[in-house]
Amino acid sequence: MICPHCEQSLLRKERPGNVCGKCGRRYALDPKTNPLKLNDLRVRRIVLKLGQEGQVPCTPGQLWYALSRKTLRSTRVETGCIVALAVVGFFLGIIGLSSDTGGFAVVGGLSLLAALGLVVAAVAGVGRGRPRLAREAFRTGPMAEWQSVYGALPDGMVDDRTHPATTPQVGAAVGPSDGIVLVCPDRSVAAFLDAAGLTARYGVTLVAEPYSLPAAPDRTLLVLHDADAQGLLLTHQIRSALPAGRVVDIGLPLGAVQGLTRAVPVRGEAPEAWVMEQLAAKREFSPAQLKWLRKGWGFPLVGVPPAKLLAVVSRAVERAHATDDPVRRRAAAVGFLTWPEAGR
Incomplete structure (x- = not known):
């Protein structure tokens, strides 16, 4: 491997205890000692790619998926x-x-x-879709080693464990009763969106789950979820639990990602029978999709490139603001600042 400090090529015997035998400095990750075959230079390169050279932040959850994509495609058979x-x-x-x-x-x-x-x-395809290193194990393993060596996470990365947006006290964080609430159960994605400035820019309240919110008929809830069985059912559950207010599903939609080359699915535990029964009753998915979901397959939100995810959610929030604003609704009704169409 290449030493991340002196950039010299090192044989296995030249780097005992993750210490470079040429410059004497310690590094965090050795490809021979972790399931994802990671090294420091690769981690830094992927972090820069995820953040588009520092334009947006990223989180350990997003980095975990980016580093696991290759192994998710392969089977466990050597x-x-x-x-x-x-x-x-x-x-x-x-x-x-x-x-x-x-x-x-x-x-x-x-x-x-x-x-x-x-x-x-x-x-x-035995083992395909099963992570070689679980998401939590990545956080307590390679990322913990990185912090031990360098004192902090890689540059450009947000700590999704300590970021303020991930507080479980969702009720205390709720703003005006007629405001927009973004529901995002994924702690890592929630931390990313807040760190990227979404909540400050649009005045959005970010919560992990909305069931403790007080009733408010004028409130708009935007629901962001994984494209797996439990995630695809989340919007329906919220609508049933909170009939007051407007609930909008902004993704991740299964039909939009299934079949894409770069969208690599993850296979987890099979969903409970009642989850699949409710999904089937909605008649939104084909028999093949239901069979696929029943096996535990899904696409996680952390798999969406950070910049693309931020752009999609920002557009959804802007549309929600336009719909909620009575002045904008009246302007749209009279065609203000819209191009005239034939026949009007």
């Missing part, structure tokens, strides 16, 4: 194991057949069967 079992099985089988030693032939046959089983598992 090609090296298949090759090793096949080679051992072949040679043991040859030895057993040529020397009339039945034990070698049996072991060789079992090795070949095991290799064939792994091939079938790889073709079937």
Whole structure:
């Protein structure tokens, strides 16, 4: 690997205990000792890419997905194991057949069967979508190591554990009864949106869940969620629990991301039966989509590029402001500052 300090190439024996044998300085991540094969230079490069060279911040959750995308596409079956079992099985089988030693032939046959089983598992995609390193483990593992070495998270990153927007006391943070509330259960995404200036720019109240909000018929709730079974049901649950007010689903929509090349899904625990029953009753998803969701598949909000997510949410907030403002509604009704159309 390349030392992030002196930029010299280091062999494994030249970097004991994550200390460079040439410049003597300690680094945080060694690709040989973490499941994602991370190193300091790669982490810094991805953080800069996520933040578009410092234009927007990012969070550990967003970095976790960006660094996990490649492994999410692959299965848990290692090609090296298949090759090793096949080679051992072949040679043991040859030895057993040529020397009339039945034990070698049996072991060789079992090795070949095991290799064939792994091939079938790889073709079937066993383990695909399962993170090599869980999101929380990434936070307490590589990111904790980084903070231990450098004293802080990478430059341009917001700590989603300590950011003020992630406080669970949602009721105390609510603004005017007729204001706009943005519901975002993902703590990492909520911290990003607040750090990027969304709440300050538009006067939006950001909450993790809205069920403790006082009734307000003039309040608009914008709901931001993952595109998995539980997330896709969230807007319907809020509408049922809070009939007063306007509830708008602003994504993540399953149909908009499913099938995109860069949108890599994550597979978690299978949803409970009642969740799937309610989703099926809404008649918004095809049988194939329901089957896919039932297996625990989904697209997380942290997988959306930060700048794109900020732009989409900002447009949704602007539309909500335009709809809520009576002056803008009257202007739109008379066509103020709109291009004349034929027949009007």
